[in-house]
Amino acid sequence: MPTTAHRVTTTPHVRGPGLLVPAALVVLLAIGVVTLGPSWFVADARRAVTAGVQALAAPWPGAVHRAQVEAVANVLLFVPVGALAALALRRSGPVLPMALGAGASVLVELAQTALPGRVPDLVDVATNTTGAVLGVVLATVCLAVRRRLRDRRPRRWVLSALVAAPLLVVGLAGCSSGGGVLTAEHGHVEEGEELSAFADVPAITRLDDALRRAVQDAAREAAADGVELHVSSGWRSAAYQQSLFDAAVERYGSPEAAREWVLGPEESSHVTGDAVDIGPTDAMSWLTQHGSDHGLCQTYANEMWHFELAVEPGGQCPAAATDPAAG
Ligand SMILES: [Zn+2]
Structure with a gap:
């Protein structure tokens, strides 16, 4: 009656949460601070990120309009959310993770209405959701490729890259410039x-x-x-x-x-x-x-x-x- 052995051998491919939980915590913390942190910090962070996105786009003048810069930053912010949701819920298909990403951006905006001096914005919900959808697409493509390759090794590598790349872009963007970007949108x-x-x-x-x-x-x-x-x-x-x-x-x-x-x-x-x-x-x-x-x-x-x-x-x-x- 090797029940224990039996249970173990039937579920060898079901793994623990692995890197997903710490990665999700990091992403949620980053988004929480960026969107709901003290307003002086949020304003500084947003200015730094938008200026950074502009700096990144500098080699292609005209590619990113000034007014679109904050939108790009808002998209990038939610790419990891979509990617992580897609990885965590990879058996449920892409729709549920996309819905969760949209839900998260709505929640953030709702939370902002409770904060003095914050202006909730439907455009933010749209751009954040776009980012989440992009993340789901990226993760889904990567998972499909991995399944094709039938190679378990790249999993951690793919996951780390998926989480790290957008954060890296936003982080680099934030560091690469400190000038203010204020548009008519503000x-x-x-x-x-x-x-x-x-x-x-x-x-x-x-x-x-x-x-x-x-x-x-x-x-x-x-x-x-x-x-x-x-x-x-x-x-x-x-x-x-x-x-x-x-x-x-x-x-x-x-x-x-x-x-x-x-x-x-x-x-x-x-x-x-x-x-x-x-x-x-x-x-x-x-x-x-x-x-x-x-x-x-x-x-x-x-x-x-x-x-x-x-x-x-x-x-x-x-x-x-x-x-x-x-x-
Ligand atoms: Zn006045």
Whole structure:
């Protein structure tokens, strides 16, 4: 009755999790830190990665558009997720691992909604899912090749390569450059430029609906008074806000001094889409006089360009706080 021997001999090809578990932990930890870590770190990491992807694409100018750089980084981030899921679930076929990858990216975005200063983004879900699907495809192809070769040896090698390669690319990308990359996708407005209140760019379209309508109504009314009312800054991504804050810390010498002018991504109402900066100067004055008709009020005494919805239309604006830090 060699039952023990029998059990062992019938399942010689079923192996333990091997490298899968530590590899999965590393990947999940990396993604957790990159997506949900402290915002200063996330902003730095994202800037480094996007700059790195740009540097990698430098030999082929035009191959990767500036606006696509973050998308590429988001794709790469989830390749290991798809690859690991496909390897762990290799008997179930490619659909379930792909669904898990998509689910993981949705979970990450949902988790970000719980964090202050983070903006969940359907584009992120799409790019992350693309990465997961790519990973599943890669792993499935490798498994098929391995099955063809009927060689057990390359398994660990293939697995390690699958996990290491995308991480290596992202890591190298992060190390190879530190310059910031801010695009219109971040709500960035070029120095000295101003936007129409009706522009079809994230700085305007990602504003709170009520605020955007109020600013557009005000812009129409100002135009009728002969005043061109523009938006010099509207919605900003957390990364963009962080870079503004970092620059202010450098300029004013300390985070405390910087906060009198620029708040961090957790606090700024630009990141939540609840604030606009108005220009030029005559538009600021016009809006100070007429903004309350649309519920728009100057909220900081030291920033005559910064307006938020603060009262019912036609109401009386409350006294402005001295500065953002005091507010
Ligand atoms: Zn502002």
